[in-house]
Amino acid sequence: MIRYAAIVCAVAAIAAAVWQFTVQLQSNHYEWDIPAGFPSPNVPTDNPMSEAKVTLGKALFFEPALSGNGAMSCSTCHMPELAFSEPRRHSTGSTGDVVKRNAMALVNVAYNGSLTWAHDGLNTIEQQLMIPLFGEHPVEMGITGKKDIVLARFNTDDYRRLFDAAFEQPQPQWDHIIKALASYVRSLTSFNSRFDDYAYRQDDNALSKAELRGMELFFSERLECFHCHGGFNFSQSSQHAFQQLDLRPFHNTGLYNIDGHGAYPSSDQGLIEITMNPSDMGRFRAPTLRNIAVTAPYMHDGSLPTLDSVIAFYAAGGLGAGVESPLKSQFIKGFALTESEHQDLKAFLHSLTDQQFLQEPRHQALVNPPKVND
Amino acid sequence: MNSVQLKKAMRNTAKLYVIILCVSVLSLFGCQPNNAESVAQQAVQVFDRQLHTRVPMRLHYASQSLDCADSFTHGQNLWQLERLAFFTSEWQLFDPETNAWQAVNLLTSDWQTQQVALLWFEQQCTAHNELLRHHSIELDVTPALWQRATQLRFTLAVPFHSNHLNPLTQPSPLNIPEMFWSWRMGFKFVRFDMRTNSNELGSLGWSYHLGSIGCQSASSMRPPEQACQQPNRLQVSLNKLSANNTLVFDIAALLKDIEPTAMGGCMFHRDNESSCDVLWHNLQTSNVIRWQGD
Numbered sequence: 200m201i202r203y204a205a206i207v208c209a210v211a212a213i214a215a216a217v218w219q220f221t222v223q224l225q226s227n228h229y230e231w232d233i234p235a236g237f238p239s240p241n242v243p244t245d246n247p248m249s250e251a252k253v254t255l256g257k258a259l260f261f262e263p264a265l266s267g268n269g270a271m272s273c274s275t276c277h278m279p280e281l282a283f284s285e286p287r288r289h290s291t292g293s294t295g296d297v298v299k300r301n302a303m304a305l306v307n308v309a310y311n312g313s314l315t316w317a318h319d320g321l322n323t324i325e326q327q328l329m330i331p332l333f334g335e336h337p338v339e340m341g342i343t344g345k346k347d348i349v350l351a352r353f354n355t356d357d358y359r360r361l362f363d364a365a366f367e368q369p370q371p372q373w374d375h376i377i378k379a380l381a382s383y384v385r386s387l388t389s390f391n392s393r394f395d396d397y398a399y400r401q402d403d404n405a406l407s408k409a410e411l412r413g414m415e416l417f418f419s420e421r422l423e424c425f426h427c428h429g430g431f432n433f434s435q436s437s438q439h440a441f442q443q444l445d446l447r448p449f450h451n452t453g454l455y456n457i458d459g460h461g462a463y464p465s466s467d468q469g470l471i472e473i474t475m476n477p478s479d480m481g482r483f484r485a486p487t488l489r490n491i492a493v494t495a496p497y498m499h500d501g502s503l504p505t506l507d508s509v510i511a512f513y514a515a516g517g518l519g520a521g522v523e524s525p526l527k528s529q530f531i532k533g534f535a536l537t538e539s540e541h542q543d544l545k546a547f548l549h550s551l552t553d554q555q556f557l558q559e560p561r562h563q564a565l566v567n568p569p570k571v572n573d
Numbered sequence: 574m575n576s577v578q579l580k581k582a583m584r585n586t587a588k589l590y591v592i593i594l595c596v597s598v599l600s601l602f603g604c605q606p607n608n609a610e611s612v613a614q615q616a617v618q619v620f621d622r623q624l625h626t627r628v629p630m631r632l633h634y635a636s637q638s639l640d641c642a643d644s645f646t647h648g649q650n651l652w653q654l655e656r657l658a659f660f661t662s663e664w665q666l667f668d669p670e671t672n673a674w675q676a677v678n679l680l681t682s683d684w685q686t687q688q689v690a691l692l693w694f695e696q697q698c699t700a701h702n703e704l705l706r707h708h709s710i711e712l713d714v715t716p717a718l719w720q721r722a723t724q725l726r727f728t729l730a731v732p733f734h735s736n737h738l739n740p741l742t743q744p745s746p747l748n749i750p751e752m753f754w755s756w757r758m759g760f761k762f763v764r765f766d767m768r769t770n771s772n773e774l775g776s777l778g779w780s781y782h783l784g785s786i787g788c789q790s791a792s793s794m795r796p797p798e799q800a801c802q803q804p805n806r807l808q809v810s811l812n813k814l815s816a817n818n819t820l821v822f823d824i825a826a827l828l829k830d831i832e833p834t835a836m837g838g839c840m841f842h843r844d845n846e847s848s849c850d851v852l853w854h855n856l857q858t859s860n861v862i863r864w865q866g867d
Contacts, residue, residue, distance in 0.1 A: 236741055398794040399741065411792060418755045418793040420782075420840045429750030431741050442745045444683050461776075525770055529655075529778025 229253070234390050236399060237431070238439040240309035243323050246378045248385065251365040256383025258361060259376060261564040264352040264571040265332075266293040267341030273331070273380070276302040279562040282490035283387065288501030296337030299467045301501035304494045306487050306556070309385040312438040316499040317449060317469040317483045324381040332377070346373065357569030389489050389556035394547075399431075406550055413547025416540060423530040424513070433488035433551070449482035453517025453527035454498060461526030467500060480526050492549045493557065506545050510536070625680050626719040628710040628818055631865060632657065632694050635825040642696060645824065648832045650774070655766040657694040657822065658752060660731045664712060666813075667724035674726075675718070680711040683745045687713075689731055691746035692822075725813045729856070730762040730806035736785065737796035755793035759785055762805065763856075765827070769834075780838040781827075781852050805853070809862050819865040826859040827852065 229248035231239055242248055259265055260273045276290040276298075277283040283305035290298040300316050313319055314327040321327045331339040342349050350371050353362075359369035366375045394414070396405035406414065417424045427450050430437045435448035449470045455463045463469060463481040470479035483499045497503040503512055516522045516533025536544065556562070631638055632654070634645035644651045664677040679685045684693070684707040693707045712719070730736075731747070736759030740748040752761050763783040770776050787802025830851050839849040855861060 236739070238741065399739070403791070415793055420754075425750075425755075429753060430748075435750050437750070442683075442748050444745060444749065523775065525776030527776070529766065529768060529780060 232386070232388050234395070234399070237390055238442070240307075240385065240388075240439050242309070242385065243325065246325060246381060248382055249365065251361070252379045252382035253386045255358075255361040255365045255375075256379035256381070256386075257561075258358075258565060258569050259353075259380055260383050262568060262571065265340060265342075265349065265376075267338075267343075267345040267349060268293050270294075271340070273340075274564065277305050279559075279564075280557055281493050282306050282389070282557060283562075284494035286495065288496050290339070292337050292339040293341040294338045296339070298337050298339060300499050301496060303486055304490060305384055305387050306389045306489045307432050307437075308387065310432055310437045310439055311434070312448070313484060315484075316486075318473050319449070319470060320473060324384050325377055328377050328380055328384075350376075352571045352573075355570045355572055358571065361569060387556075387562065389553040391555040392489065392551050392553040394550045395553075397550075407546065409543045409546040410550045411547075412540075413543035413545070414550075416536075416544050417547055422513075422534050422544075423532070426530040427485040427528070428488050433491075434485050449479065449484055450528045450531075451481035451524065451526045452483075452498075452513075453521035453524045453531055454500075454502070454512075455481060455518070456520040456522075456524035456527075459520065459523075461524040469499070478526065481524070482526075488548065489551050490553055490556065492552050506548055507541075510541055510544055514541075624713070624715050626712045626714050626716055626818075628712060628820060630692055630708050630710065630820045630822060632708075633821045633823045633825070635823065639694075639824075647825070647828055648834060650769045650771055650834060652767045652769045652779075652833075654694065654696040654824070655768055655778070656696070656751075657692075657763075657765050657824075658761075659692050659729060659763040659822075660689055660746075660752070660760060661692065661710065661727045661729060661809075662689045662732050662735075663726075663728040663808075664710075665726050666714065666718060666722035667726075668718060669721060669723050674724075675722075678713040680713050681744070682711065685711060686735075686744055686747060689735060689747060691749070691752065694822075719818075722813055724810065726808055726810040728806050728808050729862070730785075730804070731760045732806075733759075733785075733800055733804070736760055737788075754784055756796045757788050757790040757793045758801075759788070765824075767833075774834060777834060778838075779833040780840055781848070782838075782840040783852070783856075784841070786841050807856050811862075811864065813864075817864050817866055821863055821865045823859075823861055823863065826861045827855055829855050829859050831855075 229250055231248075233239060246252075260277075263269050263272045263275075265272060270293040274283075276285045278285055281304075285302045288301060290300070290302045292298060303316065308314070308324060312322070314321040314324065315330070333340075333343045335343050350373065353371040353376075358371060362371055362375060363369040365379055368375070390399075393405045393410075396402040416422050427435060427448070429435055438444070451461065451469070457464060461480055468480055470482040471477065473479075491497075492506060495505055497506075497509045503509050512518055513531060514534055514536055516531055517524060517527055521527065522533070633639060634647070637643075637645060639645060639654065642653075644653050646652070664679065665674045666677055667673070668675050678687045679690050681687055684691050690710050691707060692710070695706065735743075735747060737756055738747070739756070740750075740753055746752070747760070752764060753759075754761060761782045761784045763781065765781040766778065767780075768776065768778045783805055785801035785804050785806070788797040789799065789801075790797045831848055833848075836848045836851075837846055839846045839852055841849065860867070
């Protein structure tokens with residue numbers, strides 16, 4: 200009897216090992232484009248990364264057929280050559296609706312503890328994607344009300360092959376579209392700026408003297424830049440394999456103060472719209488500064504056109520009445536810079552540009568995209 | 574060994590074989606590759622829970638205990654805490670049985686490495702109306718040793734050997750941007766930010782950021798090779814005579830003789846920060862950290 204039990208257990212053990220090995224192969228089949236020493240980002244357990252998902256997600260990202268009327272793709276507002284940002288102040292949806300905020304760059308989004316400009320409840324890209332895809336106020340991709348029509352466009356041989364490779368189910372479905380798009384966005388990592396060469400790869404010659412002087416200014420208590428743009432992503436909101444804490448990285452910069460009490464225009468008041476907490480008036484997330492030189496215009500509403508204007512804004516400690524805002528972060532006190540210091544600081548911000556990321560062929564639209572139905 | 578003993582031995586061996594195989598099967602059917610490891614980790618944690626000691630830390634203004642969104646009056650003004658965070662390290666207990674100081678490790682978590690713990694208090698309430706926080710120290714020490722220890726000491730700082738390392742490769746909490754100055758300067762050991770709103774003053778923020786200063790290196794992205802001129806590491810020593818296990822951080826003691834609206838804060842970036850000396854003196858002499866009730 201004991202002998203039979205032993206045999207059964209042994210067979211079960213072998214079967215389990217084979218099954219586990221197969222699962223592991225499927226779930227781990229992805230090579231992060233992350234230099235040595237950098238931590239890997241967190242990935243939702245129900246959407247592990249795979250090359251097949253990233254391939255499908257990329258095709259979808261650049262595909263106008265993903266919008267309700269076929270007028271725009273994700274890449275219309277997130278342009279690869281601009282670190283997946285756009286040069287306009289406000290984005291415009293597929294039906295012409297004006298989106299109130301400037302499109303954020305998609306750089307190392309996989310590390311973000313929170314997403315969008317001001318939301319403390321969106322913790323995964325999968326959740327965030329629902330807004331541009333299905334939102335109605337404003338309409339962005341405009342899929343709501345046309346879900347079946349849009350889905351049918353992807354029921355082609357080309358896309359069935361891609362869906363099958365990614366999810367072992369050839370039939371397109373929304374859950375898989377969102378997971379593939381999220382995987383693609385998660386794959387957009389950027390760690391090859393000259394600053395990275397200097398700071399993390401210890402190349403003493405990577406930065407010019409002006410850039411080094413600007414770096415010292417950036418990390419000084421005099422300018423306070425790093426208080427909000429801290430950490431390897433130059434944004435406090437970074438989580439990864441070694442860091443799971445979320446420390447609410449939202450700040451009021453004194454951009455507006457329309458009532459003397461710190462109010463922002465009713466068109467966009469930041470985190471308070473989500474939390475209803477009065478102290479969250481005008482609070483927005485500090486975005487990453489990686490590739491910041493190519494992501495103009497700046498601030499949540501794109502109201503500052505150049506890096507020069509951004510430096511001048513922080514040197515003044517806010518804008519107009521915003522300087523005296525009672526809700527402004529206490530680390531935005533203003534500072535005096537000489538013209539050469541201004542140029543040094545700007546030079547340092549330019550050193551955060553990752554040319555390899557901007558020119559990476561894998562980030563560009565496919566020359567021969569998969570076919571979709573009309 | 575006779576035949577009966579031989580059969581019995583074989584039967585026992587077979588039983589052992591079945592047990593090993595079944596344990597293997599159970600661990601393999603844990604569904605995910607890391608499950609066996611996580612089961613082992615959970616077991617370690619359970620084991621630790623039986624042996625570790627938790628030391629709570631409360632935030633006070635004098636005798637007033639501060640909870641979520643509470644304010645306190647200091648120098649005629651009502652202040653709200655924005656954040657108080659500080660590192661502790663090099664924990665030691667004096668064991669009367671051995672008549673010697675015994676180094677104590679910390680239990681690792683998002684807030685602690687084995688050597689360093691980060692305490693974190695915020696005024697901002699979470700959705701559950703609680704402070705975003707880490708309000709206790711988890712010591713890897715048996716309750717028995719904790720009970721019989723007569724003295725306690727720790728350092729209000731990150732040790733030099735951990736203070737200037739690449740934060741990318743450090744475990745939490747030694748990679749939290751909010752507490753990191755730069756590789757040259759290392760961490761803020763204490764970060765205290767508060768704000769007042771009044772008709773006369775408007776909105777006024779006030780901060781005390783304490784860390785090592787006078788650190789020499791090629792740039793802010795390069796670590797110093799030698800100790801900084803002012804390490805600013807404070808050892809806190811407490812008698813441990815009562816059964817009271819709760820520590821208090823007293824803001825009133827920290828701000829003794831400080832008039833924030835007249836004296837600027839201290840973040841070590843201007844020559845005229847007169848509050849720096851007073852605050853450092855208070856940390857050394859005013860029982861800023863003490864037992865609750867003392």
